[in-house]
Amino acid sequence: MGRLFWKFFIFIWIGQLTTILGVSIVWILHHNENQKRGSLDNIPSALIVESAAKTLQFGGVDALQSLLKSKENVPVYAVNEAGQELLGRPVLADTIAQARSRLNNETDISSVKLIDISGKTLLIFSAEDSLPPKNPPRRLFPWVPIIAATIASLIFASLLASYFSKPIRHLRSGFESVASGNFEVDLNSIMGGRRDDLADLGRDFDRMTNQLRTLIEGQRRLLHDISHELRSPLARLQVAIGLARQQPDKAESSMVRIERESTRMDHLVGELLTLSKVEAGLADSMKEHIDPEELLADIVDDAQFEAKAQGKDVQLVGRVNTSIQGNAELIHRAIENVIRNAIKHSPSGSSVIVSISESNSQLQISILDSGVGVVEAELELIFEPFFRSNTNGNSADGHGLGLAIARRVIDAHHGSIRASNRATGGLCVEMLIPIATSPNTSL
Numbered sequence: 001m002g003r004l005f006w007k008f009f010i011f012i013w014i015g016q017l018t019t020i021l022g023v024s025i026v027w028i029l030h031h032n033e034n035q036k037r038g039s040l041d042n043i044p045s046a047l048i049v050e051s052a053a054k055t056l057q058f059g060g061v062d063a064l065q066s067l068l069k070s071k072e073n074v075p076v077y078a079v080n081e082a083g084q085e086l087l088g089r090p091v092l093a094d095t096i097a098q099a100r101s102r103l104n105n106e107t108d109i110s111s112v113k114l115i116d117i118s119g120k121t122l123l124i125f126s127a128e129d130s131l132p133p134k135n136p137p138r139r140l141f142p143w144v145p146i147i148a149a150t151i152a153s154l155i156f157a158s159l160l161a162s163y164f165s166k167p168i169r170h171l172r173s174g175f176e177s178v179a180s181g182n183f184e185v186d187l188n189s190i191m192g193g194r195r196d197d198l199a200d201l202g203r204d205f206d207r208m209t210n211q212l213r214t215l216i217e218g219q220r221r222l223l224h225d226i227s228h229e230l231r232s233p234l235a236r237l238q239v240a241i242g243l244a245r246q247q248p249d250k251a252e253s254s255m256v257r258i259e260r261e262s263t264r265m266d267h268l269v270g271e272l273l274t275l276s277k278v279e280a281g282l283a284d285s286m287k288e289h290i291d292p293e294e295l296l297a298d299i300v301d302d303a304q305f306e307a308k309a310q311g312k313d314v315q316l317v318g319r320v321n322t323s324i325q326g327n328a329e330l331i332h333r334a335i336e337n338v339i340r341n342a343i344k345h346s347p348s349g350s351s352v353i354v355s356i357s358e359s360n361s362q363l364q365i366s367i368l369d370s371g372v373g374v375v376e377a378e379l380e381l382i383f384e385p386f387f388r389s390n391t392n393g394n395s396a397d398g399h400g401l402g403l404a405i406a407r408r409v410i411d412a413h414h415g416s417i418r419a420s421n422r423a424t425g426g427l428c429v430e431m432l433i434p435i436a437t438s439p440n441t442s443l
Contacts, residue, residue, distance in 0.1 A: 009161035016153035024146055048076050052124050053113040061086070061117070079123045086122065099125035167191055167198040174205055183213040230268070233261040271401040274333060286413070289436055290328045292356065292363050293320055299332060300354055303339045311348040314339065318356040324363055325436040326413040334409035337402035338367050338429050345371035345427070358435065362415070365431040373421040382419060383407040406431075 048071060056064040056078070064078060068087055078086035079099075085091050100123065102112045112125040174185045187202035194202075237258055244254035300316045307314045324331075342352045350370035357364045374382060374389050381387050385404040410417045415433040422428050 006161075009157050012160055013153055013157040016157060017150065020146060020149045020153065046126065049113055049124055049126050052076060052078065053115055056115050056117060056122060056124070064122075076124070076126050079125075081121055096123065099123060164198070167194065167202060171202065171205060174202075174209075178209055178212070183209045183216070185209055230265065233265050233268075237261045268401075271405060274330070274405050286326050288328050289323045289325055290331065292322070292324055292365075292433075295328065295332060296335065296354060296356055296365070299336050299339060303336070303343060303352075306340070307343050307352065310343065312343055312346055313351040314343065314354065315351055316354045316356070320356055320358050320363065322358055322363065323436045324413070324433050326433070327409075330409045331413065331433075334406040335365065335367075335431070337406045338431070341402050342367050342369035342371075342427070342429070345369055347371065359432075361435050363433045363435055365433070367429045367431075368422060368426060370424075370426040373425060373427050374419065376421070379419050379421075383417070403429075 052064055052067055055067050065086060068076065068078060077089065077091050079091060079096055080086070083091075083093065083096055099112050102125070103114060112123070115122050115124060170187055170190050174187050177185045186206060188199075188206050191199045191202045240254045240257040240261070244251045244258075247254075296316060300314050304314045339352065339354060346352055346369040352370075353366075353368040355364075355366040355368070357366075378387075378389050382389060383403050383406070385401055387404075407417050410431055410433065413433055415431060417429065417431045419427055419429050
């Protein structure tokens, strides 16, 4: 049993014992009060004998009979000279003799009366005074109900303490498993059919472990992909260096290869740094108010310069009069990555359309190309790091980080990004970013 169990148990049991003792004290006080009040049955026998004598003198035999009948449970008798009791109750001769002997004792005369009425005498006495003194009645304390209530309180306190402490022990065990690297803990099934705050805590714990497992698996996969992406250019660099040493006459072509591979590695490292920067959190750099129309105009202008060299075109469509809040450099990088990806997959002589509009307090940016599109199963996968689709046959181009960076940046700005195939052919990437509440104001 854990410490929490005993804390629950002790406090619950003390509360129940306090209730039991309180009820017992109230019962005793009430019982004592009733005894103090007494009843007519507790009136001293000498007073009843005196009352019977007066009743006989002033009311006659019939009145005395009525009085004795009403007090049949009180040992007071009226006996004639023949030893017969007025109500016909059996009375021992020794008891009658003791009562007559007390007539001559001045201290006992109050409990024995000899009344002469109509020439007949009746001996009125209390038989209780003729018996040896009894022990006073013993007052019983309600031990049995108290013991029963105490045992019941022990059982229920134990059950209640176990009900609260058991799921907490499961949580502790779950944390120990996660700390040791086991993320397969399922507290929801262990909790059973509970429907309380502790069960909700167990479900929250399961969600946390699932997210941790996903993040760690993503980290492992990212490290594997980075290692793979770096290994290829490094291998080519080593080959180029080896050729330059073995064939000095081809040193110039080897230098071109080395320069190309170093540029690819530099580009890859730059994208990885951007991805790391986004995932590390941007709370301190998300306070810029950005004019999206001006930002897009700059991006499209730069993209147009690159597209013209490939016989393609980039067009900006739409106007807005609003602003967004965030990190201008990262948003610029995210949108530029999507546009450059669209240019790369568009055929020569086609146009990439960049559309900007405002909808439901959100800035909507749509980038449409005229390429072959993406198979439906890969529409979500293209936003994963190092994923490259084989749809267009040139999956070796790039590192598969551009769209992944775009998604991380948009998510960090509390927006969303999705891709869909166009009915006329090509891909449409749509980005939604919340509009700032106070446009054109720097914080």
